[in-house]
Amino acid sequence: MANEAQAIDAINEVINMGATTITAAVEEQDAATRDITASVKRAPDGSRSAAEYARLVEDKARQSETGAMTVLATIERLETLANSLACQTNNFLVQIRSGA
Numbered sequence: 649m650a651n652e653a654q655a656i657d658a659i660n661e662v663i664n665m666g667a668t669t670i671t672a673a674v675e676e677q678d679a680a681t682r683d684i685t686a687s688v689k690r691a692p693d694g695s696r697s698a699a700e701y702a703r704l705v706e707d708k709a710r711q712s713e714t715g716a717m718t719v720l721a722t723i724e725r726l727e728t729l730a731n732s733l734a735c736q737t738n739n740f741l742v743q744i745r746s747g748a
Contacts, residue, residue: 677712
């Protein structure tokens with residue numbers, strides 16, 4: 649029973665780390681967007697058009713979104729595996745307790 653609890657705690661820790669990673673990715677995306685916006689405001693007229701900066705911001709946002717989606721998909725997979733492990737552990741314990 650202690651091993652089962654430890655295994656589930658370890659899986660929860662991995663899931664929490666994934667959630668922390670997503671949060672960090674979102675914060676990085678926000679910071680990058682703020683930095684780009686500040687750069688756009690400071691850029692001298694004629695050095696780059698507003699359309700170029702808009703494309704740059706859009707590209708960076710898409711890259712951040714793709715990274716966050718990858719992390720989220722990984723966390724969802726880990727959650728599925730954790731649930732499967734918990735079921736298998738419970739089934740195993742039932743068998744052990746029943747003497748099978």
